Amino acid sequence: MRNTGFEIRSSEIEALNKKFNSLSQKVNKAAGDGLNKVGMKILADAQGNLKKNNSIATGKLINSGKVVDARGSFDVEVGFDTDYAYFVEFGRKGGTPQPWKPIFEWVKKKHIVSTLNINTKRPSAKQQDYETRAKSLAFAIAKSIERKGTKARPFLYPAFRKNEDEVIKILQDAINRVV
Secondary structure, three states: OOOOOOOOOHHHHHHHHHHHHHHHHHHHHHHHHHHHHHHHHHHHHHHHHHHHOOOOOOOHHHHOEEEEEOOOOOOEEEEEOOOOHHHHHHOEOOOOOOOOHHHHHHHHHHOOOOOEOOOOOOEOOOHHHHHHHHHHHHHHHHHHHHHHOEOOOOOHHHHHHHHHHHHHHHHHHHHHHHO
């Protein structure tokens, strides 16, 4: 074997591996902390976009926003936990069935249906009459959405794009600070 004057011992390799692992953990922690802060900013911007787009009907969507932080890693998720968030963000094509029950809840919450008796033009005392009218209106709205679809009202993607440069900066700063 040829002598090159350079020899690495296994103990030196182990010490080097420990240093790399420590460095990696420090970078992950610093980056994760920074990304969590940006995640909160993205969430706030997305909620602001919902308000600006006039996409708040019941408050269920805007209140379902959350940031899931996987501590010590690069996995930070920002999202909204409702069954219709996707359709607000991307719209809905016509021709796809629309469930009427969520619309029924919205109609009841917004008190859209008149409670006046048709014949007397006075408030109806029957709750059942109100429920029947609310269901009828919800079903009609659902059929209209099924026929025409809905337009997209993006709120999360624009918030991410607005903060994209800050995400990259945080990752670079975390690496530079630890190294």
